[in-house]
Amino acid sequence: MDELVALAKRRGFIFQSSDIYGGLQGIYDYGPLGVELKNNLKAAWWRAMVYERDDVEGLDAAILTNPLVLKYSGHEATFTDPMVDCRSCKSRWRADHLDKPVCPNCGSDDLTEPRPFNLMFKTQVGPVDDGSSFAYLRPETAQAIFTNFKNVVDSTSPKLPFGIAQIGKAFRNEITPRNFIFRVREFEQMELEFFVKPGEDEHWHDTWVAERLKWWGEQGVNENNLELYNVPADELAHYSKATVDVMYRFPHGLEELEGIANRTDFDLGSHTKNQGDYNIQSKVDPNTDSNAKLALQDLQDKTWQVPYVIEPSAGVDRGVLAIMNEAYQVQTLENGSERTVMSFKPHLAPIKVAVLPLKRNHEGIVDKARSIKRELQKLGLGRILFEDTGNIGKGYRRHDEVGTPLCVTVDFQTIEEDDTVTVRDRDTMEQQRVHANELADFVKAQIT
Numbered sequence: 007m008d009e010l011v012a013l014a015k016r017r018g019f020i021f022q023s024s025d026i027y028g029g030l031q032g033i034y035d036y037g038p039l040g041v042e043l044k045n046n047l048k049a050a051w052w053r054a055m056v057y058e059r060d061d062v063e064g065l066d067a068a069i070l071t072n073p074l075v076l077k078y079s080g081h082e083a084t085f086t087d088p089m090v091d092c093r094s095c096k097s098r099w100r101a102d103h104l105d106k107p108v109c110p111n112c113g114s115d116d117l118t119e120p121r122p123f124n125l126m127f128k129t130q131v132g133p134v135d136d137g138s139s140f141a142y143l144r145p146e147t148a149q150a151i152f153t154n155f156k157n158v159v160d161s162t163s164p165k166l167p168f169g170i171a172q173i174g175k176a177f178r179n180e181i182t183p184r185n186f187i188f189r190v191r192e193f194e195q196m197e198l199e200f201f202v203k204p205g206e207d208e209h210w211h212d213t214w215v216a217e218r219l220k221w222w223g224e225q226g227v228n229e230n231n232l233e234l235y236n237v238p239a240d241e242l243a244h245y246s247k248a249t250v251d252v253m254y255r256f257p258h259g260l261e262e263l264e265g266i267a268n269r270t271d272f273d274l275g276s277h278t279k280n281q282g283d284y285n286i287q288s289k290v291d292p293n294t295d296s297n298a299k300l301a302l303q304d305l306q307d308k309t310w311q312v313p314y315v316i317e318p319s320a321g322v323d324r325g326v327l328a329i330m331n332e333a334y335q336v337q338t339l340e341n342g343s344e345r346t347v348m349s350f351k352p353h354l355a356p357i358k359v360a361v362l363p364l365k366r367n368h369e370g371i372v373d374k375a376r377s378i379k380r381e382l383q384k385l386g387l388g389r390i391l392f393e394d395t396g397n398i399g400k401g402y403r404r405h406d407e408v409g410t411p412l413c414v415t416v417d418f419q420t421i422e423e424d425d426t427v428t429v430r431d432r433d434t435m436e437q438q439r440v441h442a443n444e445l446a447d448f449v450k451a452q453i454t
């Protein structure tokens with residue numbers, strides 16, 4: 007983990023947020039390469055969840071959330087972690103993270119009884135700070151999918167089964183953020199709510215577990231580093247009938263990368279008035295609360311049905327950490343020297359191709375390199391970098407360390423002889439001459 011954290015900072019992937027003022031605990035910023043990696047991971051998820059299917063629509067909802075949403079979702083009452091205080095050094099801990107009832111900071115066993123601590127952040131809305139007008143920063147993106155259920159259904163007329171996908175920020179006031187970007191207070195989620203007929207939910211739950219394992223494999227996560235965990239009944243979230251966690255062997259241990267829950271009709275039901283069956287609805291105030299009918303009508307028998315929902319919910323930041331961990335390698339070369347390589351899958355690599363002029367400031371070579379960069383950039387594969395440092399060997403090493411799959415070098419042979427360039431492969435370190443006219447096809451075939 008220490009090596010990854012150091013590389014992430016040195017090469018511009020991830021920084022401690024507000025660093026120049028001492029940081030803010032559990033909050034991180036993504037740097038020039040981190041933003042590319044993260045965007046590429048999110049794009050891969052969106053492609054698989056929305057573009058490659060015809061039964062899922064996308065959504066991008068607001069972060070600030072009406073408190074009533076999180077009241078009826080059950081989060082106000084139950085979205086808590088058990089907290090203990092150390093009476094001796096005044097530090098606070100998550101009770102379920104302590105191996106024994108002893109303060110990890112000072113060793114004292116004088117701890118308070120565990121008590122629930124609500125993880126939601128609140129913020130004032132509007133100019134009057136009297137506590138009467140506030141919103142929550144959403145603790146999961148899912149709730150806005152449920153509250154927009156009718157909008158999406160009315161505008162797209164889907165038939166069951168169908169899904170609504172969303173990627174976005176979520177906030178939790180974690181008692182003890184830790185392990186770099188693994189447990190943080192501001193993070194991103196990639197969530198799908200997949201609505202199904204009641205009775206078909208268990209089949210779809212199994213299907214989504216298999217789909218998600220396959221997808222993580224396609225992102226370069228070794229299946230030996232993944233395990234499934236059937237969450238026991240006493241650990242289930244308040245909305246869940248069954249949850250399977252996809253666990254990943256992170257540098258600090260085997261922990262949750264993604265949760266795949268069977269949320270039944272809990273949420274749509276909770277946000278729906280007059281359905282009768284839900285205790286929580288007896289508290290609805292008809293003047294202020296939801297009156298949406300979050301249900302689908304059967305076109306044949308005209309009955310209304312609240313769909314069940316299967317929810318694959320993955321953390322973007324945990325995904326980035328897993329993918330960096332999988333990609334990180336220190337290799338000893340034949341000449342005894344070491345090289346650090348991030349062997350990202352090409353579609354995730356922050357820079358796809360680096361175009362390097364052999365000689366710095368040489369007009370002919372630099373112009374040719376710039377024009378190659380422009381042409382490759384038009385392919386729409388992601389970032390193509392022109393880099394005029396003049397030291398090709400160092401350039402290769404640097405691009406190995408940030409995971410650039412291909413380096414293209416423009417030299418005298420290119421401009422004076424045959425219009426070929428050297429293409430150097432990150433993984434094999436092999437170099438071959440490719441004609442400039444064929445470079446776009448060559449690159450497209452490698453970076454998919």
Ligand code: GAP
Nearest residue numbers: 146148188189190193263264265319320321324
């Ligand atoms: N909508 C369901 C839901 O939010 P969750 O298991 O609480 O379920 C889903 O969160 C995923 O979000 C987790 O598997 C994890 O990847 C990510 N996540 C949750 N809390 C996090 C935190 N404090 N820091 C980073 N990622 C987090």
